[in-house]
Amino acid sequence: MEQQAAAISDAESKVMEVLWRSGSAMPAEDIVAALVSGHQWQEATIKSLLNRLLNKGAVSAQKEGRRYLYTAVLKREHWLTSESTGLLDRLFGGRIAPLVAHFGQHRKLSKTDIAELKRLIGELDDDQ
Incomplete structure (x- = not known):
């Protein structure tokens, strides 16, 4: 079954990253500890x-004693695909x-970026 990516905010994505x-x-308490200092x-x-x-x-939560354990249900790859699309x-x-052109015009692409883009395009051409 394909999982739908939930619409999550930027702040929520920081929790998901943890x-x-x-x-x-x-x-x-571990999630809090991971986020308190970096985000104030x-x-x-x-x-x-x-x-x-x-x-x-x-996310899901499972009770363990007096606390809950949280687990990511949404897979990062599904979320990333939804966000990028x-x-x-x-x-x-x-x-x-047009996205690549935009970055090329407004934020110089490094030689490494250009080489990687060429490599990816070559791989895509080979697959077709």
Whole structure:
């Protein structure tokens, strides 16, 4: 069954990144510890984000004793595909060439970037 990517906010994605990096169930206090210093968020903010993610079905919670363990349900690859497709659709009519052209015009692509793009295009040509 293909999983739909839930629409998650930028702040919620930070919580998801912690869970994705972990790869296993985490108690709220570990998630809070991973986010408090880097984002200067309060514990209550992080717990609110966890609850929003629970309501969206992006994470699950299992009670263990007096605490809950949180697990990412939404797979990072599914979310990344949804986000990148949405960006392309909204900003570039669903086309990749104008995106690359934009970066080429407004943010110089390094020689390494250009070489990698050429390599990827060559691989795509070989597959077709």
